[in-house]
Amino acid sequence: MDGIHDMGGMDGFGPIPIERDEPVFHAPWEGRVYAMNTAVGVWGKWNIDAGRYGIEMLDPALYLQSSYYERWLYRNENLLVEHGMITSEELSNGKASGGNRETPPNAEEIFEKQRKSRSFRVDEDIAPKFKPGDAITVRNIHPKTHTRIPRYVRSKRGVIDRDHGVFIFPDTHAQFQGTKPQHVYSVMFTAQELWGPDAPSQDKLYLDLWDDYMDPA
């Protein structure tokens, strides 16, 4: 989706807010949000792409006004209700409405799951559409739902740098419509292709794109 989250290349946000010796969490509640996100994720009701889409669907004004972990909180509340883990009534009044009490995963089970997280690589022998050195054009497509093509590369010409192998396709995965496995590549763009003739001629940008995002140039 062409959402507020797709920020690459925007102006007006000011200087980088560099903070020396910053803590991992700036307040205890941030750690609780982070930990709840991890712990409820272990139930497997949604996946990482659906989780990212959950943040992208926040109201744009709310997205900009909120801190990072506030966005995670709002996203988690929405996903918990959407996937039936809690009801909107429970969320608004804070009280569990009876029913069976589940047995939550303990810390060791959660860490074991994280250790075994074997990525989103798919062990399938699928032919790549491109090889290193191939010239490509990024498709000018505007999916209304989750996608990982930033706006700033659409219609731009790049060169395949390396093939990373076969991965889950986030556009369908986020919608629970299958994994549609395909190759992911690092693709190189010159700074001038992306930002025009005033950009330094020697500078480059690399990003990771799936087969379905590109055509031969």
Next chain:
Amino acid sequence: MSDGHDHSHLSDTELRVRALESLLTDKGLVDPAALDAIVDRYENKVGPRNGAKVVARAWVDPEFKKFLLEDGTAAIGSLGYLGSQGADMVVLENTDKVHNVTVCTLCSCYPWPVLGLPPAWYKSFPYRARLVKEPREVLQEFGLELDDDVEVRVWDSTAELRYLVLPARPAGTDNMSEEELADIVTRNSMIGTETVASPAGGA
């Protein structure tokens, strides 16, 4: 939550987080002790010291460095630092001619097992918006001036690959041990927003 403190000063966000944790606990969906353990893990156990050990090993062991640059996942795995948000790793070598720097413009992708959780600036709107378009200006804000003969390569983490920058080993460190070298490697140098400085008194 019943930690005995006066909660009258809590913000709306803090109250909302407490309410959610209380509800999820009541329903048996989360175990508060597991939440404590997760917070402790990322506050105290997993962090950029892991990545610094990878870098220091590459600085002292040319065979390991070659392995790391060719197959980041296997090399980092050999030291035990793979896992969630860092299962498929690519390592980028910074030299005096090529400077790599990483970002996630769409969200906050970052290699957790080697660097821990990202700093707030990495997740900030200015960094996400600006690095891809004006990396040299952004790096200047971190105190890094790059000459025109250096090629800047910005890596936008749009997929599930996670990137670790291998900073250049500074001059004046020939006599340092691997452990001492790991101590001078900064988190930002492994993101690419800094270089590693020569230690005080060195070079």
